[in-house]
Every structure is written in structure tokens, then in C-alpha cells.
Amino acid sequence: MATLAFIVADGIIYASWLLIVAVGMTLVYGVMRVLNVAHGSLYALGAYTAATMVGAWFQRGYAPLGSLALLLAAALVVGLVMGLILELGLLRFLHGRDEVVVVLATYATFLILEDVIQLIWGVEARPAPQPYSLLGTTSVGPLLLNNYDLALIALALLIGGLSWWGLTRTISGKLLLAVIFDREMAEACGINVRRVFLVTFLIGSVLGALGGASTAPMISVSRGLGVDVIVLAFAVVVVGGLGSIPGALLGATVIGLSRAAAVHLLPQAEVFAIYLIMTLVLIVRPYGLLGHERLRKV
């Protein structure tokens, strides 16, 4: 019974983290048909920036609670700056190319950013653990939960809810849906597709950076951070259905819970379990749990 509680708690925390990372990726894919490998670099950049800023904040002895706002600020700055650079400097020139070629272009960007990150921050780890212990703990039955983790769950739910609300209940969201559904038709109706793309990519980038920034206090930020995150995010996005935001929520939950189950019940299967689910879903439902089949055109 206690094990089950641990699995559920761990699983939900892990799922929240996965959702924050993956939702930006699926949004960008849904709108722009760009499966962004460099999303992992945005994650890493967000984590490094946040860790550095938090370190400086505590060194100066400012109010500790302010460091939480600092994490958000770091994500915003990194996401906006990098988003602008990537979309205006690269992706704009690749519209209309094969999806797979665009994946490779973002893979190239990922390679470049890996070295940029190393040039800026070097090879040592950047721990910034202070915010993690800031909020205290809550005990629920046998569990002792860190309130930071609970805040992470709340943040994930907030992001999921906001994206759902934004997409289905606002005018700009409906314009976005029109672009997702049929880009050419939307353009013909007078929607400025370029601007929609830019805004979408900026939102996606900020979310990627936010994933990193919010994780920075929980881990020791070090080399190779982005590499593992990419395939995990791929797994979530593919399980849920490429481009589907409710799908990302479902995918994150499924993968989060099964990883937690594997960690507690069969530790050898930790990595295996995630990709087993991804592969099985692809085999049974190639378009993901909530994805739509694509029509074949002659």
C-alpha cells in the first residue's frame, strides 16, 4: 500500500515535469510541423541560466522567496531570446521543407547549442539547491512531500489548463487551431501565419526553458542535460499524439506513472519501461493515443 502511494506520488511529480517539458514541443509541432530537437537545448539553457541567477541571488543575500520569481524570469528571458533567434534566423527559411529534414536542422542547432552551453558554463556542475527546500514539506499519510514538488504539479496543471483555455476559448487560440487544421486555407482567410508561427514558437521556447529552470533546483545542473530530455519529451509527445495538448497531458501521466512503477518495483527496467510504452503505443496507435490519422493525398 505504501509502495503504491510512493509510486503515485513520484509518478505524478515526474509527470508534471514531463508535461512542462513536452507541452511546448507538441504545441510547436502541432502548429508548425517542426519536431524541435533543440527543445532539449532550450531546456538546458533555461536550467543553466536559472542556476546561475539563483546562485548570484543567494550570494548577495536577497530575500530567498524572490528566487522563485527569478526561476520564472530566467525561463522567460531565455525562451524569448532563443525563440526569436531560432525562428527568425533559421526555421523561417525551412518552411515547406520535408518534416524529417527540419528535424535534422534542429538537430544541427542542438549540436551547436551543446557547445555554446559548454563554452559559457564550462564543464563543472552548477548546483542551485536553495529554492528546493524553501517551501517546506507536507506529510500525507506515509508520504513526506516537498512543497516545491507540489508547486511543480500546480505549475504543470496551470500550464496545461492555460493552453487548453487559450486554444479553445480565445480568438487567437481559434486562429491557431485554424492554422493547425489547414495552413493554406488559414492563410487564404487572412490569418498572418508567419506571426502565428513566431508567437507559437516563442511560447514553446519559453515552456522548454521553464522546464529546465524549474528543474534546476532539484538536480545538479551539469553537462549532457539536454540529451536525455529530448528523447523523453519525444516519448511523451509521441505517446499522446504529435501536436495534441491533451495528448501531452495523457502521455506525461502514462509515462510518469509507469517510470515510477518501474523504479519502485523493477529498477532494472527504468529506461526500458519508458520506451517500451512509446513503442507499444506507436505499434497499436501510430498517431498516438489522442492523435488523428493523416489523409493520404494522391
Add this chain to the structure above:
Amino acid sequence: MRAPDRTVVALVMAFVVLVAAGFFLPSWAVSLLVVSLARGIVALGLMVQFRSGLVSFGQALFFAVGGYAVGLIALKLRVTDVILLPLVGVAAATLLGVALGFLMRRYREIFFAMLSLGFSMLFYGLLVKTETLGSTDGFNVPTPTVFGLRLSVLATRTLLYDLTVASAVGVALGVHWYLGTILGRLDTALRDNEVRVEYLGYAPARVIHVQYVLGAALAGGAGALTALAVGHIDPSMAYWTTSGELVFVTILSGTGSVIAPFLGSLVFGLIQTFALQYAPSIWQMILGVALLAIILYFPGGLWSALERSRVRA
């Protein structure tokens, strides 16, 4: 009399030159060539798929299966024959390719890439946690023997080099012939319009299955050769970054000729060797910039750049 096929002539000449050069080249160049040619063999398989518009983001699966098959057979069954071992790698990867091909052939575009990625990461997850296979450290592959004889280090290296050169030229000739057959010519047709290929009376799924198995066999053989040449295998052989490198080489090379993947792989190997030596902190950046430049300015890869300069001259 028909004019001789220029690709065949070039390949035969390359074979003679490379084997002869093997006696003079310094050892670092020999290792570089072995690894590059082996990687070129994998890229050749990827190239055939890429001609149909399919990109496998998990070719490292077969590469690693080939390597681990060799390692296991050599370690557990004490089979160390230098000819037999690569064939074991090919056989293991081919069997797996035939089996997985029944699934893969139903997938296209990004879904093909993702499912192949999934399979390779599954295998990676398996290897990382298997302690009898050394987990993340992997294990050393015993030195290969010839007809039961153990040769000197130098002779073994030369032998592996000649074997790799022969395999590379052999599979290049084979694939060159395959691309000239009707089956081989269907690949670009599939890329352009699959439905019309069906109307012509061909089964796209079967074409893709054949290509997939071909790619698997080539990657398995290359993995086996790499394992023997390097003398060590570890799970990173199956990780997605290895697949990424292999796809990188394919894009870098272009699909213009069966020679292209080997040239591209050699260029990749040279960049890697020299960048790691002189600018280790920016070598990934160099790769990234090169890949972007190819995608943006030379969609046909290095080969198209070569051809373009030849037309101008």
C-alpha cells in the same frame, strides 16, 4: 561495346588504391579509415531508405546488435574467426530487421523515424541495465583469429583493414546493382508519390521492407567490423546520438551515388579527428554548422556539390 560503368570503375580503383595504401599509412589513418568505412556502410543503407524519403532515427539499433552479437559469440562460444564474426553480426541484424520490418513498413515520415527511435532506445534501455553485459561500461571484444591462428597486433590490424575495405567496396557494388533494378528504382518513385506506385501495380510496403532489411544487414555488418576494430562495445552504440551521427553522415553525403556515403563518412571522420584534437570544445558546433550549411545550401549533400563543380569545369 558498352562503355564501362563509371561507378564500378571508380570502386574497383578505390579498392586497389586503399589496399595498397594500407601498407604505408600510419596506424591512426588506418583506424580512421576502418571506422569511417564501417560507418559509410551503415550510411549506405540509410541512403537507400532516404531515397524513398524515409529516415531511420534508430539505425544504431542494428549497428549495436551487430556489435553485441560479435562480442557475445566471441566471449561465450569462443568463436573468434575474423571472417565468421562479421557474418554473425550481419545474420543477427538481418533476422531482427526482417521481424521489425513487418511493423516498420506500415510507417512513413516522422512516424517511421519515431518508431525506429523507439526500438533503438528499447535496446539501449536493455543493455544499460544488463549487468552480465557490463551495463554502461560494456565489455572488451577478444582479438579475432584467422583459421584458429592468432596473428600479431599489426597483422590483425592490417587484416581487419583489408576486410573492411573489401566489405565496403563489395556492398557498394551490390547496392549499385540493386539501385539499377526495378525494385531499386522504385525508391525515388515512392518518395514522389506512393499512391501512384500502388496504381502501377507494385506494393510499396514490400519495397520498404526490402530496404529496411538491407539497411539492417549493412548496419549489423558495420557494427561487427567496428566492434572488432575498436575491441570494445558499450551501450552508447545504441543510443540516439549514434543514430543521429549516422543520419548526419547520410545527409552530408547525399543520395547521388553509392560512393557518396563513404566520402561523407570519411569527411565526418576527418572533421571529428582533427576537431577533437585542435578544437575539442567546439567540435559539435563545427558538425552542427556543417549540417545546417548542407541542409540550407546543398540539399543534395556533398555529392551534389562535387557534381556541380564537375559540370562547371
